[in-house]
Amino acid sequence: MIQDLKDTHQKALKVNIDAKRYGTFAEIGAGQETARWFFRVGGAAGTIAKSISAYDMTFSDAIYGTCARYVSEQRLVTMLDHEYQLLMERLSEKRGTTTSFFVFANTVSAASYRGGGDCHGWLGVRFQRMPMSEPSEIYLHVRMLDRQNLQQQEALGIVGVNLLYGAFYYNENPNLLIESLLDGLSTERIEVDLIRFGGDDFAHLDNRLINLQLVKNGMTGAVIFSPDGDVLQAADHIYKKNILIERGNFRPVTKVNLDMMEAAHQQFLLENPAASASIIEIMEITLHNLLNSGQVDSDDFLARVDILAALGKTVMISNFAEFHRLGAYLSRNTKERIAIVLGVGLLQEIFNEKYYRDLEGGILESFGRLFKNDLKLYIYPALNEENGDSITASNLQVADNLRLLYEHLYENGYLLPLENNEPNSVTFSSREVANRIEAHDTTWESLVTPEVADMIKKRQVFGYRKP
Numbered sequence: 001m002i003q004d005l006k007d008t009h010q011k012a013l014k015v016n017i018d019a020k021r022y023g024t025f026a027e028i029g030a031g032q033e034t035a036r037w038f039f040r041v042g043g044a045a046g047t048i049a050k051s052i053s054a055y056d057m058t059f060s061d062a063i064y065g066t067c068a069r070y071v072s073e074q075r076l077v078t079m080l081d082h083e084y085q086l087l088m089e090r091l092s093e094k095r096g097t098t099t100s101f102f103v104f105a106n107t108v109s110a111a112s113y114r115g116g117g118d119c120h121g122w123l124g125v126r127f128q129r130m131p132m133s134e135p136s137e138i139y140l141h142v143r144m145l146d147r148q149n150l151q152q153q154e155a156l157g158i159v160g161v162n163l164l165y166g167a168f169y170y171n172e173n174p175n176l177l178i179e180s181l182l183d184g185l186s187t188e189r190i191e192v193d194l195i196r197f198g199g200d201d202f203a204h205l206d207n208r209l210i211n212l213q214l215v216k217n218g219m220t221g222a223v224i225f226s227p228d229g230d231v232l233q234a235a236d237h238i239y240k241k242n243i244l245i246e247r248g249n250f251r252p253v254t255k256v257n258l259d260m261m262e263a264a265h266q267q268f269l270l271e272n273p274a275a276s277a278s279i280i281e282i283m284e285i286t287l288h289n290l291l292n293s294g295q296v297d298s299d300d301f302l303a304r305v306d307i308l309a310a311l312g313k314t315v316m317i318s319n320f321a322e323f324h325r326l327g328a329y330l331s332r333n334t335k336e337r338i339a340i341v342l343g344v345g346l347l348q349e350i351f352n353e354k355y356y357r358d359l360e361g362g363i364l365e366s367f368g369r370l371f372k373n374d375l376k377l378y379i380y381p382a383l384n385e386e387n388g389d390s391i392t393a394s395n396l397q398v399a400d401n402l403r404l405l406y407e408h409l410y411e412n413g414y415l416l417p418l419e420n421n422e423p424n425s426v427t428f429s430s431r432e433v434a435n436r437i438e439a440h441d442t443t444w445e446s447l448v449t450p451e452v453a454d455m456i457k458k459r460q461v462f463g464y465r466k467p
Helices: 008-016 033-040 057-064 073-095 149-169 174-180 207-216 234-238 255-271 273-278 298-310 323-333 344-350 362-371 400-411 430-438 442-447 450-459
Strands: 021-028 048-052 100-109 120-127 136-144 190-198 222-225 242-247 279-286 314-318 338-343 376-380 415-417
Touching (some): 021 033, 033 100, 073 100, 073 136, 149 174, 174 190, 190 222, 207 314, 222 234, 242 255, 255 273, 255 279, 255 376, 273 279, 298 314, 323 338, 338 344, 344 376, 430 442
Parallel strands (some): 242 279, 242 338, 279 314
Antiparallel strands (some): 136 190
16 A cells, blocks of 8 residues: 655655656756756656756757747647657667656746746646556646745645656545645645546546546636536636626526526627627536535536537536636636626525625625626526516615615626526526426426437436436
């Protein structure tokens, strides 16, 4: 059994005295901080075949080829490809039968004396679990939250050691590997917002489940999945894009959910006619909304994401209970327009002051943060079940002491009413549809699209069972 180490010095030393591990370190952008750990603890001659740091762009391009962005997943993969090929060409015949080769690489943009810029980086390892085996790989994207360059370098080196140690000794337990990435650190210093496992050894893993673990562990606030099931790096995907985002539990996604986004899209184009090519629609599920019977069910989670993906939707899983935190996250990654799509019932909840007791400025502070970057709320109507009237953003009743605040936001265009095309089902939530499914009430099928109904039946999810 592998000893569960937490200390960076001990981890680096254990790798160094492991006779079968041998490889290359290639680090760009914040010093050779990971390689330095293996040199400083002693025994590095038994671990390091080569250490390289091509800082100058001309040298870097000469070795790895040109690229559009030097701090990118593409650059990381190119570095790993190049160095691993060299390693195998030069050493495989000599010691391949007894050695598990590896290449560690990173490309990083750290704090500089000029200041400014996003401090982030890509780290990756390609490695053989056993001598002569096909390699597997693990990639990370991190955000460095320390203010000083020296502290960022230190944190980066620790993450690198943790990644290598985890790849070598925790590869059969991905959840433990993920948890170990911040050994010796905290989420106040490093955010891990993407992890990707690849290769035959990890073929059984679904990277969406793996990245969900990052949110559950508090290592990042959100992860994003593309319609084709890929894990996306937020800054790359939504950079310079206009964002429409709808929050829900989507268990299942209903006609109303889809109509909300369609109505929001139409409204957005009315306000911004030239934005059609740069709008990204995101369906957001909070971690709380993923809970089923008190815990996250993997099959249930994948069913929701797969159905949304089949409809061509990008999905975000977040731990942002408060809307102002969601707004801050999106604003950090794009400077274009952002609109959050929600039902009028949820808007009424937002105006409940009990949710803001932890903020010194209460509800005013929350709304100040939410709307400071020209963000808007698009409000989808509901039916008053007592009299059949429509409840909209224009006639919603809030507490008397918040009435003037509500009117201010409405009159200044922060709250915009939407039209609906599903008046007969507008009162039915995803939970109510799921209850009908579990109760074998076939009327649920009229509340979702035929495509969604077929997928629910085929996969037998959300309580559906064949008659």
